[in-house]
Amino acid sequence: MKxxxxxxxxxxxxxxxxxxxELDGTSVRLHWTDQPYRWHVNDGAEVFAVLDGAVDMHYREGGVEHVxxxxxxxxxxxxxxxxxVAHPVGEARILVVEKAGSV
Incomplete structure (x- = not known):
């Protein structure tokens, strides 16, 4: 229990x-940040839930950037x-569920 x-x-x-x-090869992690991450592509699907704060999520579709x-x-x-790439607006706490070992 946790x-x-x-x-x-x-x-x-x-x-x-x-x-x-870690659930059958899937990691569940709580992140804290006040800085952007970096552009990346995961090798599996990712669920990104904002628990506290706000985040501008930049993503590209067909070579076009959206936020x-x-x-x-x-x-x-x-x-x-x-x-x-995630850009927090101030401090943010984010729950990330993704393939274990993903970037």
Whole structure:
């Protein structure tokens, strides 16, 4: 049994994470950040849920860049091959569910 109080979680560096669980090759991690990540493509699908704060999720479709503003409670799904980068607006806490070992 584990209880995670996401609102109080911080990390010593941007995108620091707390490993919550690994479920049949899928990792569930809580991230804290106040800095953008980097453009990347995961080798599996990814679920990105904003638990606290806000994030501008930049993604490319057909070579065109789009931005989705994600508020607390919003979820972004990146399927295999979706190029994306998260830009927090201030501090944010994000639950990420993805293939274990993904970037």
């Amino acid at each position: 209880v995670v109080r996401s609102k109080t979680f911080t990390a010593p560096r941007a995108w620091g994470a707390l490993d919550i669980a 989705a503003h994600l508020a607390t409670g919003d979820v972004f799904f990146a399927d295999v091959g979706c190029e994306h």
